Amino acid sequence: xxxxxxxxxxxxxxxxxxxxxxxxxxxxxxxxxxxxxxxxxxxxxxxxxxxxxxxxxxxxxxxxxxxxxxxxxxxxxxxxxxxxxxxxxxxxxxxxxxxxxxxxxxxxxxxxxxxxxxxxxxxxxxxxxxx
Numbered sequence: 001x002x003x004x005x006x007x008x009x010x011x012x013x014x015x016x017x018x019x020x021x022x023x024x025x026x027x028x029x030x031x032x033x034x035x036x037x038x039x040x041x042x043x044x045x046x047x048x049x050x051x052x053x054x055x056x057x058x059x060x061x062x063x064x065x066x067x068x069x070x071x072x073x074x075x076x077x078x079x080x081x082x083x084x085x086x087x088x089x090x091x092x093x094x095x096x097x098x099x100x101x102x103x104x105x106x107x108x109x110x111x112x113x114x115x116x117x118x119x120x121x122x123x124x125x126x127x128x129x130x131x
Contacts, residue, residue: 002073003076003127006129008080009068010079010080011128012129013130014128014131016060017128019056019059019060020060020082020085021088021089023057023060023085024089026049030045047117060081060082061074080127084123084128089118094110094112094113098110
């Protein structure tokens with residue numbers, strides 16, 4: 001409610017939304033592609049992904065604090081924006097490649113993910129301050 005009323009800035013603009021979604025997407029892509037590497041190369045790859053994640057989330061935390069100018073508002077914004085981005089990415093993956101044994105179950109999972117993404121997209125749009 002605080003983000004929708006403008007009391008707390010959850011997302012400053014759509015670039016902020018993209019940065020948050022990238023922070024949620026990078027570990028998923030890293031896990032999926034880590035099986036391509038072995039030994040020392042895999043360790044270096046994981047180390048680089050961890051460094052990239054630390055940089056992205058440090059940037060997100062600093063920008064959120066600059067937008068809100070309060071530690072409490074920053075915590076509220078982070079508690080809101082990080083789970084939303086993770087839920088969005090997981091449902092986007094479920095939409096593109098649904099789980100399920102049969103075609104009917106996969107179709108049901110795809111429709112559930114689509115409905116959730118529709119609601120979540122409207123929520124994210126409402127939480128963006130500078131449209």
